[in-house]
Amino acid sequence: MSRADTAGAVRPVSPLWTFGLLRSELTTTFRRWRTLALLAVLAGVPVLVGIAVKMETGDGSSAGGGGGGGPAFISQITNNGLFLVFTALAATLPFFLPMAIGVVAGDAIAGESNAGTLRYLLVAPAGRSRLLLTKYATVVIFCLVATLVVAVSALTVGALLFPLGDLTTISGTRISFAEGLGRALLIALAVAASLIGVAALGLFVSTLTGSGIAAMATTVGLLITVQILDQIPQLHALQPYFFSHYWLSFADLMREPVYWDDLAKNLGLQALYAAVFGSAAWARFTTKDITA
Secondary structure (H helix, E strand, O other), X not given: OOXXXXXXXXXXXXXXXXXXXXXXXXXXXXXXXXXXXXXXXXXXXXXXXXXXXXXXXXXXXXXHHHOOOOOOOHHHOOOOOOHHHHHHHXXXXXXXXXXXXXXXXXXXXHHHHHHOOHHHHHHOOOOHHHHHHHHHHHHHHHHHHHXXXXXXXXXXXXXXXXXXXXXXXXXXXXXXXXXHHHHHHHHHHHHHHOOHHHHHHHHHHHOOOOOHHXXXXXXXXXXXXXXXXXXXXXXXXXXXXXXXXXXHHHHHHHOOOOOOHHHHHHHHHHHHHHHHHHHHHHHHHHHOOOOO
């Protein structure tokens, strides 16, 4: 650790300066062309799903061919465009959303190191812990923004292509459109919360290397590997501990009454992953020799 770095770690830092650092990180992240491209892809998924369903049901047939194929809720889209929100989130959560989070999180520290700006950031009165926490907060905010981009895009496309109104829950009860919108928002928040474990994992990987591309590739590779392992029946004893195992539990928010068991397990598991890999990232970053 350099003398400047040590001095920066002990100087008192005002909350206003910390807010300025977070604002700077958010501005830098959301101005990158890579970030904008990721958000554009996420916004495009509901458009493609909506158009595909509209074309498939143009002759009066039901979406999914009546065989139960496709993401959850897809057979209900033609009756109510709000179901496109649930379908789009179900379609993007297994790969597109975590991939986007993995790219942003993997680049958080390694990208700064690769660009030669990490040492400069540590010279400022931030300290390694504060900088790492700011990076993680930025990735978590990106989780929320990315999820809301999918939800808003799906709601817009659903309103343009399909009717809106009261909807039927998984349990068969009817709820108003306003309540349906409220549940859609809760589902979006649940999906965003489901990604905080991935965010911490990506941040930890980012502290292990000075190459942003290597960190992003490793994080995305781990995401794919874990989800493959989650589908192997012989590993059923381990699968409840995989961060992706309860991802689709958000569908329980469309039950009446809401079934909270799997949702609680999912949130608890994400908090555990965030704590474990966040602590590992802190331990690595605070003892790492910064040379760039």
